[in-house]
Amino acid sequence: MSMTDIAPAPSRLRYIWNATLRAFNTNKTSWVGLVIFVIVVFLAIFAPIVTPLDPLEQNILQKLKPPSAEYIMGTDGFGRDIASRLTHGARISLIIGLASTVLAMVIGSAIGMLAGWKGGRTDILIMQAMDVLLAFPSLILGLIIVAMLGPSMMNIIIAIAMTSIPPFARIARAPTIAMKEREFVDACRALGFSDMRIVAGHILPNILPEILVMGSLWLANAIRTEASLAFIGLSVKPPTPTWGGMIREGFENILDSAWLVIAPSAAILIVIFALNLLGDGLRDAIDPKLKGES
Amino acid sequence: MTAFLIRRLGFAVVTLFAVLTLVFVLVRIVPGDPAQVILGDQASQEAIMALREKLGLNRPIHAQYLTFISGALVGDWGTSMVTGRPVIQEVLNVLPWTIELTLISLVIGIVIGVPLGIAAAVKRNRFTDYAARIASLLGLSFPPFVSALLLLLGFAILLPWFPVISARSGSATAWFQSITLPAINLGLITAAYITRVTRSAMLEVLQEDYVRTARAKGVPINAVIIRHALRNALIPVITIVGLYLGILIGNSVLTEIVFSRPGLGKLIVGALNQRDYTMLQGMMVIYTLVVVVVNLATDIAYGVADPRVKLK
Numbered sequence: 001m002s003m004t005d006i007a008p009a010p011s012r013l014r015y016i017w018n019a020t021l022r023a024f025n026t027n028k029t030s031w032v033g034l035v036i037f038v039i040v041v042f043l044a045i046f047a048p049i050v051t052p053l054d055p056l057e058q059n060i061l062q063k064l065k066p067p068s069a070e071y072i073m074g075t076d077g078f079g080r081d082i083a084s085r086l087t088h089g090a091r092i093s094l095i096i097g098l099a100s101t102v103l104a105m106v107i108g109s110a111i112g113m114l115a116g117w118k119g120g121r122t123d124i125l126i127m128q129a130m131d132v133l134l135a136f137p138s139l140i141l142g143l144i145i146v147a148m149l150g151p152s153m154m155n156i157i158i159a160i161a162m163t164s165i166p167p168f169a170r171i172a173r174a175p176t177i178a179m180k181e182r183e184f185v186d187a188c189r190a191l192g193f194s195d196m197r198i199v200a201g202h203i204l205p206n207i208l209p210e211i212l213v214m215g216s217l218w219l220a221n222a223i224r225t226e227a228s229l230a231f232i233g234l235s236v237k238p239p240t241p242t243w244g245g246m247i248r249e250g251f252e253n254i255l256d257s258a259w260l261v262i263a264p265s266a267a268i269l270i271v272i273f274a275l276n277l278l279g280d281g282l283r284d285a286i287d288p289k290l291k292g293e294s
Numbered sequence: 295m296t297a298f299l300i301r302r303l304g305f306a307v308v309t310l311f312a313v314l315t316l317v318f319v320l321v322r323i324v325p326g327d328p329a330q331v332i333l334g335d336q337a338s339q340e341a342i343m344a345l346r347e348k349l350g351l352n353r354p355i356h357a358q359y360l361t362f363i364s365g366a367l368v369g370d371w372g373t374s375m376v377t378g379r380p381v382i383q384e385v386l387n388v389l390p391w392t393i394e395l396t397l398i399s400l401v402i403g404i405v406i407g408v409p410l411g412i413a414a415a416v417k418r419n420r421f422t423d424y425a426a427r428i429a430s431l432l433g434l435s436f437p438p439f440v441s442a443l444l445l446l447l448g449f450a451i452l453l454p455w456f457p458v459i460s461a462r463s464g465s466a467t468a469w470f471q472s473i474t475l476p477a478i479n480l481g482l483i484t485a486a487y488i489t490r491v492t493r494s495a496m497l498e499v500l501q502e503d504y505v506r507t508a509r510a511k512g513v514p515i516n517a518v519i520i521r522h523a524l525r526n527a528l529i530p531v532i533t534i535v536g537l538y539l540g541i542l543i544g545n546s547v548l549t550e551i552v553f554s555r556p557g558l559g560k561l562i563v564g565a566l567n568q569r570d571y572t573m574l575q576g577m578m579v580i581y582t583l584v585v586v587v588v589n590l591a592t593d594i595a596y597g598v599a600d601p602r603v604k605l606k
Binding site for chain 1: 439440446447582
């Protein structure tokens with residue numbers, strides 16, 4: 001039994017844990033972002049407990065009531081409790097945001113690593129395609145895809161994921177090219193490892209931190225796109241509450257009942273800002289050279 | 295140089311075909327029969343058949359594809375199913391509004407963003423830097439329709455300084471009143487973006503040897519920042535602002551909707567609501583052409599300005 005067989009897993013985990021902790025401590029604002037985001041996730045998971053009123057129950061006698069003890073954020077045009085609709089709407093935003101970001105992250109990184117690893121024509125072709133996708137107005141692309149496929153949760157996830165693939169491909173490609181020349185890759189080749197094994201087992205772990213940090217920033221973007229699509233009217237079907245949809249409905253009564261749009265607007269802004277703080281701080285920690293780059 | 299131009303042009307043609315094919319496929323994966331979707335459930339069988347005939351859906355798929363591609367290339371971008379007018383005409387009707395809004399906000403964004411980005415980079419890790427970074431991060435966090443709504447609430451409803459609906463009559467005051475809030479909305483978001491890009495580009499350039507050399511030989515600090523650092527930092531800034539065009543178009547769509555301003559935003563949402571698929575397809579083709587041409591122009595301009603690019 002060699003030394004490396006003695007409990008390598010805990011030490012590796014501890015290493016990752018320490019590195020993560022260090023990353024968070026480099027820029028304290030990432031803690032602020034993380035705490036806010038965790039609170040939002042918590043509110044979404046425990047929505048029925050935090051806001052016991054039914055988000056779908058209409059009460060026409062109580063419509064358009066300003067915030068009060070019973071309805072802490074007031075009621076909408078159908079007399080539904082806005083606070084309940086916010087916490088239940090958070091579920092939609094988070095599910096669509098997370099699913100589309102993970103999808104884009106997996107596909108984008110795979111494409112980027114493939115381009116970087118293969119090089120040559122494959123690389124040029126793939127990256128040119130990515131550049132076009134990147135240059136295309138992502139909201140408009142998303143909008144057309146959802147309009148064509150029909151507004152269901154699955155289709156929205158696909159549409160948002162498609163618009164966020166290129167940035168992940170870019171971020172995965174550059175370090176793959178750099179790492180391809182490194183000695184440990186030569187060593188892997190000498191040992192007869194397959195391309196797949198080298199890329200997945202040895203290059204991926206090295207670029208994973210960057211991809212994950214990008215993920216938190218693109219999660220913010222995905223949530224913003226989802227809200228924008230919902231505001232335009234392309235989201236899961238009413239009466240299911242979505243933040244963008246609530247603003248869309250509230251917009252009709254903006255002259256006399258401003259709280260209808262203020263509550264969901266604040267919710268969207270807080271979540272996106274928290275994720276941006278989180279991602280921005282972590283990126284500083286990972287690559288001080290890129291500090292604050294967009 | 296010629297080889298570089300030919301290669302770039304070749305890429306542009308390939309991309310154009312790729313994206314046009316994507317548009318073609320996208321429009322044809324509509325679940326169900328497009329004619330049925332357009333006419334609704336109550337439509338008679340004859341009406342559906344007639345529309346299929348009119349849209350060319352009866353013809354084999356490769357014939358449809360050839361018609362679509364050749365049409366797109368010679369400037370036949372389809373006809374709106376709702377108004378019966380050519381898509382290009384509908385687009386050209388509202389394009390001035392969108393271009394006006396986009397250009398003014400781009401100017402606002404540059405005027406605010408570039409100096410702020412320089413200040414943040416020069417005063418790195420000091421109060422100015424933190425303030426600029428938090429402000430720009432906040433600006434980037436605003437979905438454009440949320441900030442537009444808040445501006446509308448604040449400066450058109452609570453303080454009735456501006457009209458709620460940006461209608462435009464001939465007078466200069468009316469024009470100013472209708473453009474101000476939408477332009478501020480888009481301009482501030484653009485400024486947030488440009489601030490960050492300028493800051494990071496400046497940070498990188500300020501570390502270069504030639505900046506230190508310039509300082510060492512006694513060039514005043516402001517001259518170093520403007521003449522040596524900023525000039526070099528602007529190259530990446532311009533590229534990224536070019537890429538930002540896509541985001542700017544998306545943001546302008548949302549801004550136009552909130553302020554009820556005529557423009558591409560209203561056109562595209564109207565087409566969506568009326569299920570005007572030919573209109574959407576035509577707009578996609580036009581967007582694609584614009585994007586490919588702008589990309590090509592940026593690439594060439596970049597290659598002319600920076601000889602190193604051609605070597606790649």
